Amino acid sequence: MQRRRAGTFAASAIAASAVVLASCNAIFGLSSGTVGAPDAPMPDADTDAPGPDDSGVPDTALVDAAPDVMPDGAGADGPPPDMALPIDAMVDALPFDAPTCLPEPATADEDTDGVSNPVDSCPHFAGTHMDDDSDGHGNACDPFNNPTPGTLLTFVGFEAGAAPCDWTLVGTWSFPGGAATPLAGLATSSIRRDAAVPDGASVSIVARFTPPVVAAQGDLFAVSAFGSTDLSCWYVRLFGPSPSDRLEVRRGTKVLNSLAIANVSSPRLELSIRSSGGYVCGVSDGEEPTVEKVSGSTAGPTGLRPGVTMPANSTATVHYIAVYEQL
Numbered sequence: 001m002q003r004r005r006a007g008t009f010a011a012s013a014i015a016a017s018a019v020v021l022a023s024c025n026a027i028f029g030l031s032s033g034t035v036g037a038p039d040a041p042m043p044d045a046d047t048d049a050p051g052p053d054d055s056g057v058p059d060t061a062l063v064d065a066a067p068d069v070m071p072d073g074a075g076a077d078g079p080p081p082d083m084a085l086p087i088d089a090m091v092d093a094l095p096f097d098a099p100t101c102l103p104e105p106a107t108a109d110e111d112t113d114g115v116s117n118p119v120d121s122c123p124h125f126a127g128t129h130m131d132d133d134s135d136g137h138g139n140a141c142d143p144f145n146n147p148t149p150g151t152l153l154t155f156v157g158f159e160a161g162a163a164p165c166d167w168t169l170v171g172t173w174s175f176p177g178g179a180a181t182p183l184a185g186l187a188t189s190s191i192r193r194d195a196a197v198p199d200g201a202s203v204s205i206v207a208r209f210t211p212p213v214v215a216a217q218g219d220l221f222a223v224s225a226f227g228s229t230d231l232s233c234w235y236v237r238l239f240g241p242s243p244s245d246r247l248e249v250r251r252g253t254k255v256l257n258s259l260a261i262a263n264v265s266s267p268r269l270e271l272s273i274r275s276s277g278g279y280v281c282g283v284s285d286g287e288e289p290t291v292e293k294v295s296g297s298t299a300g301p302t303g304l305r306p307g308v309t310m311p312a313n314s315t316a317t318v319h320y321i322a323v324y325e326q327l
Contacts, residue, residue, distance in 0.1 A: 192307030
């Protein structure tokens with residue numbers, strides 16, 4: 001009797017368990033005999049867009065990291081979804097543009113002898129000087145020191161911190177401390193006077209240079225007579241036994257004449273062209289008398305515009321340009 005009751009109780013428990021299991025299957029969507037059926041995709045919590053990177057935080061539109069500050073005529077300032085702001089990204093760092101040219105100050109004193117350039121008989125050579133031809137220019141710097149007087153046509157010492165207004169710059173130049181230096185680039189740089197020397201005049205172009213701080217080889221700088229003559233007096237540096245440097249007179253790119261010279265630390269170049277076409281290319285160390293020169297002849301100059309030339313990638317400095325003429 002007891003054994004029958006125990007069997008009946010076990011059968012009842014099994015039946016009850018089957019009912020509970022069936023109920024669980026119904027609740028969790030499991031069919032009888034199926035284990036681990038895939039879950040349905042979870043709903044998007046933040047309603048931005050379904051995807052594997054959903055964090056529950058709504059996505060935000062991208063914002064321009066460098067918002068504009070001046071009116072933008074081109075509309076949106078970046079690719080979508082950049083914010084279309086009504087202002088431009090760049091601002092002028094200065095309230096006004098720096099002047100591209102300035103006149104030489106009346107008080108400029110290139111040779112620091114206490115006499116300003118406009119009234120100095122020799123603005124690039126300090127001291128009081130004899131003037132044998134009474135043309136107002138001391139013997140020390142007068143290329144035409146003979147009975148026919150000459151005239152200092154123009155003198156530029158770059159003391160204004162900009163190019164003189166009647167000269168043209170080719171290339172990009174800076175003007176540190178009363179001098180002019182080209183920014184090294186891929187093309188030749190020059191400074192040339194806008195007005196030509198009167199035809200039929202003899203002219204002398206004088207300029208003092210400082211070579212590049214870093215040792216350089218090849219063309220360093222030249223004084224030039226732009227125009228029909230197109231002559232230049234070049235200082236060329238070559239490494240090797242002394243004399244290692246060279247003066248070259250060129251017409252355009254053609255070498256007309258050359259002279260081997262010793263190294264000069266502070267070259268002052270002078271190119272004199274006579275109305276007859278004769279020329280002299282000379283160099284001195286600083287303001288000392290010309291020590292090396294080469295001469296020749298070419299066609300008489302017309303439309304001559306004096307100036308200086310620097311080759312590509314030059315970092316030499318020109319301290320002044322003086323132009324003398326003799327009619």
